[in-house]
Amino acid sequence: MAIKKEKVSKELILEAARNVFIEKGFDGARMQQIADRAGANKALLHYYFSTKESLFEDVFKEAFSTFAPHFHDELLKVKSFKSFLVFFLDIYIKLLLNHPYLPLFILSELQRNPDKLAQIVKGIVDFELIQQMIKKEMDDGNVVKMDVRELIVNILSLCIFPFAGRPMMQRVLWKNDEVGYVNFLNQRAESIYKFLESTLFINN
Amino acid sequence: MAIKKEKVSKELILEAARNVFIEKGFDGARMQQIADRAGANKALLHYYFSTKESLFEDVFKEAFSTFAPHFHDELLKVKSFKSFLVFFLDIYIKLLLNHPYLPLFILSELQRNPDKLAQIVKGIVDFELIQQMIKKEMDDGNVVKMDVRELIVNILSLCIFPFAGRPMMQRVLWKNDEVGYVNFLNQRAESIYKFLESTLFINN
DNA sequence: AAGTTATTTAACCATTTGGTTAATAAAATA
DNA sequence: TATTTTATTAACCAAATGGTTAAATAACTT
Structure with a gap:
């Protein structure tokens, strides 16, 4: 049987x-494995991306962009923090369901190489507008007063x-029942909202 | 200046x-670096611990035991979930403050090698008693009714x-102010309690 | 079609890495 | 003290790994 030769390209x-990088991390990834999985010769990786580091940086930057919450347009359209929260939870949990390995990948690589990688992704994420918006809602008496950054950390x-803790949580709390855990994750946006509702909102 | 020769031992x-393992992970760790840091010859590592894998497993098992919440005695002594929560947050956040790199280490290694490592740490962590205790408190009307495992995941x-997300959170929310972030972490036990209080407890 | 450029590959290469060996030094034991 | 066991080391080794090179093939240009 002839080996099916497909178009091999940068993409x-x-x-x-x-x-491979997201699965194994930078240190665990092998250029040969990437080549194999792309159906390409290893030298071709160096032809398009000069070094492993450089290839990794491209991957990391893109992954970080995906993972980092983006607030631009929806922030402006929305009229209260409450509806923002509903909206945000919906899209962000959906994103994590589509990329469940991103969190641990981003966080561990960031920890292993904080300065270099932080440099690479500088400016991609910006919580300024959100912080202002929440602050205003607190001042207006719609949201319970607390440290805004703390609130954001809690939500995140x-x-x-x-997702990041799944390998542990699924085992010890769901007795390794994958289906059960996936159900839990699928409900997550609503669960979080329900959990937070009574804590956060005044005049509800 | 003569090099000070100290006792080199298994410990x-x-x-x-x-x-080294906690800092770099299994893939990033080098036997030579471990030897250097121990002031020992590399061959000595293989004398005491036969392989890198085996040495890593010892380290991982110990690290997991430290990281995993233990409930034994305090669970029995405590009279309500409310006081349990105060107690738990205090000791567990203190533990994390003392071992801030453990979470990411455990979680990423567990994700890279779930089955093997889960085998190694099987039985170390057990949430059964806690779950029962919380369930009873819900039935008694002291704690708001919800999925118990979900509640535990939320608290954890x-x-x-x-801690696990520090490399990202500190940058984007604290503008890389280390002291500020450490303050935040030091307050964490109280903050969490205050945040959860209004959500969780009935008749307060 | 001829010439030029971009893509792809097989064969190498130097270094690093986990691991071994055989010999030495230090303790323990008799 | 003599001997046996334990601890420690320098020197190696084979495999793996990231990276290079020079040649071949395919794709454009003219």
Whole structure:
């Protein structure tokens, strides 16, 4: 049986690199494995992306952009923090369901190489507008007063940890029942909202 | 200046291995670096711990035992979920403050090698008693009714994520102000309690 | 079609890495 | 003290790994 030869290109390599790096991390990833998964010769990786570091940086930057919450347009359209929260939880949990390995990948690579990688992704994420918006809602008496950054960390904790901590949580709390855990994750946006509702909102 | 020769032993090697593995992960760790940091010859690592894998497993098991919440005695002594929560947050956040790199280490290694490592740490962590206790408190009307496992995940999220997500959170929300972030972490036990109080407890 | 450029590959290469060996030094034991 | 066991080391080794090179093939240009 002849080996089916497909078009090999920069994009196929990037795609393979994404998979391998996110699965194994920078240190665990092998250029040969990326080449194999792309159906390409290893030298071709160096032809398009000069070094492993450089290829990784491309992957990381893109991954970070995906993972980092973006607020631009929806922030402006929305009329209260309450509806923002509903909206945000919906899209962000959906995103994590589509990219469940991103959190741990981003966080561990960032920890292993904080300065260099932070440099690479500088300016991609910006919480300024959100912070202002929440602050205003607190001043207006719609949201319970607390440290805004703390509130954001709490919300992100509740979103991200179930994905990042899955290898542990699923085992010890769901007795390794994958279906059950996926159900839990699928409900996550609503669960978080319900959980937070009574804590956060005044005049409800 | 003569090089000071100290006693080199199994414990020094383990100590060095702990540091290096937790800092770099299994794939990023180098036996030579562990040897150097222990002030020992590389062959000595293989004398005491036969392979890198085996040395890593020892380190991982110990690290997991430290990281995993333990409930034994305090669970029995405590009279309500409310006081349990106060107690738990205090000791667990203190533990994380003392071992801030553990969460990301455990979680990423567990994700890279779930089955093997889960096998190694099987039985170390057990949430059964806690779940029963919380369930009873819900039935008694002291705690708001919800899925118990979900509640536990929420609490652990709020505890662990600020540490695991520090490389990202500190930059984007604290503008890389280390002192500010450490303050935040130091307050964490109280903050979490205050945040949860209004959500969780009935008749307060 | 001829010439030029871009893509792709097989074969190498130097370095790093986990691991081994055989010999030495230090303790323990008799 | 003599001997046996334990601890420690320098020197190696084979495999793996990121990276290079020079040649071949395919794709454009003219």
